[in-house]
Amino acid sequence: MNRPPSPSLAQRLQGLNVYLIGMMGAGKSAVGRPLAEALGYRFLDADDALEQVAGRTIPEIFATDGEAGFRELETAVLGQIAGWHSLVVATGGGVVTRPENWGHMRQGVVVWLDAPAPLLLQRLRADSTPRPLLQAGDPGARLGELLAQRQPLYAQADLRVQQAGDSPAQVAQQVLADLPAILKDPAAVPEAPVELRQADGQITPSLN
Secondary structure (H helix, E strand, O other): OOOOOOHHHHHHHOOOOEEEEOOOOOOHHHHHHHHHHHHOOEEEEHHHHHHHHHOOOHHHHHHHHHHHHHHHHHHHHHHHHHOOOOEEEEOOOOHHHOHHHHHHHOOOEEEEEEOOHHHHHHHHHOOOOOOHHHOOOOHHHHHHHHHHHHHHHHOOOOEEEEOOOOOHHHHHHHHHHHHHHHOOOOOOOOOOOOEEEOOOOOEEEOOO
16 A cells, blocks of 8 residues: 555545444444555544534533534544545444535545445454444344434445455555545546637637
8 A cells, every 4th residue: 555646636636525334343444544645645533523612422412412512523524524634534323314515525535345244243342432323222133223224324435445354554555445436537628729709700719
């Protein structure tokens, strides 16, 4: 992943942010770092940024403000992030549940890191990070409920990358390989000024 970014890919991205979405345990932060390095971008974990803005941890925000309060803050932080450029952003798992968030993310490229429930649960059990939405008697069942609710929303992403236990570097390489297929080619600059014919027959150059 230490190769320089492809000039053609960097040119086609034109500084657009790349937003990684997916369930908790999908590896958004782990994949985001090598992806950003390969693109010559900066990496940003939206949850970390949210905690810095709030001055509290996410579990503390859930405890005092509930999920609704957390989502309001998440949207505000995402709005600030959308004003920047050349970022790979690892988002929270539930960011897709609010239309306002899609409005922010659509200013860039949205990539869904899709992973099957057993792989997600395996990773979450090995991770000590507190997950407020999984504080249930049966975390596996709760994870399945959340996944069923969110999959149709994740499917609105520009790009879907399915995982089967590959390393973060391998998944990042897959994202790099698939990105060109969804990017529009930059508009070609006319070799000569475009001429406009006026009603009286006179020809004038356009603003191009």
